[in-house]
Amino acid sequence: MIVINTNTSSAHAARTLQESNSQLSKSLARLSSGSKLTSPADDAAGIAVSLRFDAQTNRIQAAKDNVGNAVSFSQTQDGFLQKVGKALDRMSELSVLAQDETKTDADRALYDKEFQTLDSYITDIATKDFNGVSLFSSTGLSVTTDSDGTKFTAGAANLGASGYTDLNDKDITSSTNAATALTTVKAAITQLATDRATVGANMSRLNYTSEQLSVLKDNISSANSRIKDVDVAEESTNFARYNILVQSGTAMLAQANTQPQSALRLIG
Numbered sequence: 001m002i003v004i005n006t007n008t009s010s011a012h013a014a015r016t017l018q019e020s021n022s023q024l025s026k027s028l029a030r031l032s033s034g035s036k037l038t039s040p041a042d043d044a045a046g047i048a049v050s051l052r053f054d055a056q057t058n059r060i061q062a063a064k065d066n067v068g069n070a071v072s073f074s075q076t077q078d079g080f081l082q083k084v085g086k087a088l089d090r091m092s093e094l095s096v097l098a099q100d101e102t103k104t105d106a107d108r109a110l111y112d113k114e115f116q117t118l119d120s121y122i123t124d125i126a127t128k129d130f131n132g133v134s135l136f137s138s139t140g141l142s143v144t145t146d147s148d149g150t151k152f153t154a155g156a157a158n159l160g161a162s163g164y165t166d167l168n169d170k171d172i173t174s175s176t177n178a179a180t181a182l183t184t185v186k187a188a189i190t191q192l193a194t195d196r197a198t199v200g201a202n203m204s205r206l207n208y209t210s211e212q213l214s215v216l217k218d219n220i221s222s223a224n225s226r227i228k229d230v231d232v233a234e235e236s237t238n239f240a241r242y243n244i245l246v247q248s249g250t251a252m253l254a255q256a257n258t259q260p261q262s263a264l265r266l267i268g
Helices: 008-033 044-097 105-125 162-169 175-228 232-267
Strands: 142-144 151-153
Touching: 008 232, 044 105, 044 142, 044 175, 105 162, 105 175, 151 175, 162 175
Parallel strands: none
Antiparallel strands: 142 151
């Protein structure tokens, strides 16, 4: 049937062309952005999950940064404790030298000068801080270890503990005093060994936590990628398909628009 008022072929071709053009635009948007989710309508549930994954990934990275700073804190602690260890070693040596009965009290007074200077050195280290946070307080550092804000309290290394402060009133100006000082220094060395072991355990735990966070971040990012990242090879194929459909649809619409003109030949 040949009609003039209603061109069904043209209407069908126009609708098909519009659909193909919409798909082509969507394919272009995906390829240009690298994301499958260019609109919430693409995957309403997927975009919600992806949003949560993005936020979780950022929180994981923040926690990893916190752990890294805590590792630096512990490394700084251990660096100072190594120096304290050398000072205590020398103080114990001086305490033994001062017990030599072939030396006079004048000789011991000279040894005591170094002994007291090293004691002051240890006392000074006890006041050191890391970005304004005390390195050697009686309270352990509280570290965020995951994206939910879970805390790990690191063991404290307190240079203000009695094992160290007992040295403050000791001297080696006599053989008897030197023997007493040696006992105190040996106790301080024992305390130092405990503190260094504590700091070492903190660093081990924090390093494991950092590795765990890295693995978790990778896995979350991978899951998020499957939801939102476009498969370029597949989408390129879709783009070529829709591009051809748009071109052929345009050509067919032009042909459909010429069909009513055949009615003129019948009238004429």
